[in-house]
Amino acid sequence: MFRLLLTSTFAFAATVYAYTSEQSYQFNSVAVTGGGYITGFIAHPSEENLMYVRSDIGSSYRWNQTLNKWIPLTDFVSEEDSNLLGTESFALDPNDTRRLYLAQGRYLTSNNSAFFVSQDKGESFDVYPAPFPMGANELGRNNGERLAVNPFKGNEIWMGTRTEGLWKSEDYAATWSNVTSFPNAFANTIGISFVIFDPRKNGTIYAGATAPEGLYYSTDGGRSWDAVPGQPTSWMGAFNVTDPTTSPASSAPQPMKAVLSSAGILYITYGDFPGPYGVSYGSVKSFNTSSQIWTDITPNVNNSYPPPFTPQTFPNGGYCGISVAADDPDTLVLTSLDRDPGPALDSLYLSRDGGKSWTDITQLSTPNVNASMGYWGHSIDEAKLNNGTGVPWLNFDWSQGWGGYGAPSPIYGLTKFGWWMSALLISPWDSQKVMYGTGATIWASDNLLSAAENWQSPEWHIQAQGIEETFCLTMTSPNGGAHLLSGFGDINGMRHEDLDTPQPMFDLPVFSNLNSIDWAGQNPEYIVRVGQNQLNNTDGVCHLGAISENGGVNWTTFGNCIPTLNQTFTDAGTVVVDASAKVLVWSSGSNPLQGSNPILNTSGPYYSTDGGYNWSSPTGLDVQTPNITADRVQAGTFYSFSDSSWYVSTDGGASYNATGGTVIGLPQYAGALPVVDVEKAGHVYLPLAENGIYATEDFGLSWKRVSRDDVNPRLFTVGKAAPGSTSPTMFIWGTVKEGGAVGLYRSEDDGSSWKRVNDEAHQYGGPTIIQGDPRVYGRVYVGTGGRGILYADIMHGGSESSVVAGTGGI
Known part of the structure; x- marks a missing residue:
């Protein structure tokens, strides 16, 4: 509702x-500063520095040149409407700098998507429910833009949807109607991924669907549509097969993004899969909208310099991000997609001749490129804002990877040039300035063209300040x-010694998801954490857990994991440490208990008295409950409220005394995480939702609602x-x-x-x-x-x- x-x-x-x-x-x-996937940029052609960025789960931001940071636009979104905190697409009115349109909705399964319409650059919004679902965090979120404003009719807004075909609004996105003249709804959960108006020809529109031969056009304002003639109908000749065992996932190239130059050249990137992951093959084409001549402009061994990495003559992966200069229709930038994990990584290309030849900016930007073995990257010294503030977590500490995208660079001194580089923008006010987004942040250069002309590395800096996703x-x-x-999803976690500046990521072991962290009440420098890590646990250590004895600066990996947990788990559960820093308790259960069906295991939360080398099962508590907490004052003391029973251990988690909650003053309730007073032993609180908050001052012998x-x-x-x-x-x-x-x-x-x-x-x-x-x-x-x-x-x-x-x- x-x-x-x-x-x-x-x-x-x-x-x-x-x-x-x-x-x-x-x-x-x-x-x-970042921390998630940047999916798109838009900039207004007539007002310098007016630009916006969108993300998959963190909504949209506007750049503030005076403050030198991005400003979040939708912090008013409520918990009830949390699905609206993801931007599927956005659009500007080219004739009105004040108007901004956001298409909001994270998941197709949610019955809650909406259009946020602003007449003051995102300072305030009118919010209109959408008649179709959106998927800002679904496959294909790297493509677009799906949303477009008719430059000849500012009230007319168009939207390519994932499941319902093409739609149009004639009242500034307040109400919508289906464009039934469009020949195919492409209801494949990706659907129509971009809509582009030709600003030189009233009534001419291009729309691209994520499907073979999915490019269409109209010259009568959308009343009728035709497939663009001459578009690729197969992969024949489109790539050099580098892995004969892997075939393209689609029968022909699928459009991903497109831009229309001031000379009427439509540049289109293609892949065999929607992305942002899973793309194995791709190509890049230009289409002259006047002569209707197609040209293959895909970077290859003959037209790009420095040459592609060998022996992988040209890596698998598609192409996605593309942007063209406002002052030169032959100047464009391009990004590959999904070459990661290599051995050659994704590249940013520059062409000054409409795609006839390309400069691989990524290789120019990589220090000592010959020694990088294809793992292109920025020097970690460049991971700074333009004011010199460092963003040290981006180095990932050059640790062993955990698998998948965004894993650390294996080359010491380098941070990966990027992955999922689908958001790309040449500034419409200064073509020297280029920004690209990654799965983690935004990189920017103010001298890309002049540096490339001299075969030098552009100067790079981070431009994600203000973005927290x-x-x-x-x-x-x-x-x-x-x-x-x-503890974060995707980027491990951090010791925030300074809340107002970026901090280093926790040292090894690196977790793709850090699920639980705790500290010893009488020794706060003793920290323990557990998380997801896809490294093998058969080499004598447990890569899912670690201990720090200096407040989170340095870490020692557990000697062993608890039974049932290994690198295939996506959630490492809950870990706590007693007040004295001598006992660890680790439970594989991390999801809230549901009714009378707790997560079952043959053991209760395991305990260790030797820093995680040996783990034993307790008595008295036989479920892997996430509701486990240590007393911050009294050593060896742990609490749990699970399945309507109160559990207390005073012998370091070896045994628990259990009492039915209703016997000691608690209501019948499935379970909750105990919260302790850090200064008083035995003082514990239980938040029990509609039942309120209960407290004890005697270790749980008696409770009262407070x-x-x-x-x-x-x-x-x-x-x-x-x-x-x-x-x-x-x-x-x-x-x-x-x-x-x-x-x-x-x-x-x-x-x-x-x-x-x-x-x-x-x-x-x-x-x-x-x-x-x-x-x-x-x-x-x-x-x-x-x-x-x-x-x-x-x-x-x-x-x-x-x-x-x-x-x-x-």
Whole structure:
């Protein structure tokens, strides 16, 4: 069901004030700088520096030249509408710099997609439900743009859909009708991936579908359509087969992206699979829309320099990203797609003659290219913003790969040039400036053309500041050392010694997903973490877990994994460490228990007293529950609330005493993660959703509800006590009265009263996790599923009862 109404207008300025009572809060991003897949750029041809970027799960951003950063545009998206926090496509009106259109929707399976329409460059939006699903995080998200504005009729917006064919709106994207004249709906979940208007010819439109012979055109405003004549109908002669055992996944090249030059040349990239992964073959064509002459301009051994890597004469992979200069129709840039993992990686090509010849910019940019063995890359010294701020996590520490895209460069000193390089832009205001997106960040150069003319490396820098699109899987805030330790999807995790500048990625072992992290209550420098890693675990060590004894700077890999877990698992479960740093407990269960059906295993959470070399099964608890927590004060003490029973171990996880919850004052409830007071032994909280918050001061012998009847915590954490208080500050994500707004709330009186921390403009699609800081009163960290991590601080000296967007981070 759509919450947003067709007739409603939602206006959210950069600074929004809403009464939260007594305290003002500021939200800032914990700076990672990127951390996810950049899927597209658009720039307005008539206003310098007006450009936007889209991502698959983190929505869209606008560049702010004054602040030198990207500004998030859709932080007002609610938890209920979290599917709208992904941009399928976007478009600008070439005749109106103020108008911006976003097609929002992450997954085809969700019955919630919408058009966000702005008349003030994304400062505010009208939100209109869409009559078809979208898939910003589905296959084919690298292609496009699906959305286009008719340059001759600003009210007319067109959209190529994944499952419902071609659609048109004549009222600025408010309502839509199906273009039934289009010959095929291409309802293959990828569908029509781009729509392009010819700005020189009123009524001429091109549309490309992800299918063989999928290029169509209309010259009468879409009333009739024909297949573009002469387009490739087979792979014959389109590539040099480098792997005779692998055949193309499609019978003929499939259009992926296209751009139309000022001279009327349509440049099209092709692949055999939608991407962004799985593309094995591809080609690049130009089509003269006047003469209808096709030309194969695919880079090859005869027309590109430096020459392709040998012995792999020309690597498998397709082509995707393409952009043409506004001031020269023969100047274009191009990216290959899916050569990673090599041995030769993806390349960025430049042509100054319409594709007759190409310069491989990637090889020019690689230091000591002959020694790189095809693993093209930037020097890690270049992984900095244009102001010199480093982005050190991009080096991935040159560790062993975990498999798949984005794995570390094996060449010391290099960070990969990129992967999934589908977003590509030559600045329409200065053709020297080029940006490309990767699966992790944005790289930019201000002198690409002049450097290439002299066969020199362009100067490169990172231009992703302000973009925070990580998916937070876990985080914790110790009472010593760095204030925040994080675990992310895809990019391992970080020790955030400085919240406002990018930090190094955790050292070896590198996890593609870091699932759980914990610290010892009386020794906060002792950190333990577990995560997904596709390295083999048969070499005498366990690559799924590690220990640090210096606050997360250096790590020692576990000697062994617990039974049932190996490199094939996508989730390494939950790990905790006791207060003394002498006992580890590791459970393979990480999904919330459902009703009376917990994750079954022949053992309860395994424990180790020798730093992860030997693991033993406990008695008294026989399920691999994710609901396991260590007391921060008393050594050897662990808690679990699973399957309506309360479990306590005081002998280092070797045995648990179990008591039915209803016997000790708890309601009948499936299970929840215990949350402990970091300063008091035996003080534990249980957030039980609609049942409220329960607390114990005697290790769980007795419980009482400390929140009033209408408090419903979906997420719960505690932080430093307010001045003069002896109880920790509570934070929930949920509601505090029946029918009340879902949001972030704070209580400083043991749950009796609550004050809202965020407002409707700061919802971020709802958090995946929240974490209080035990050392900073009022601070709470908010981990999201695509907008990174935010930290909210009380604004001392600010106007009362307001929530403001932060200027922190970079």
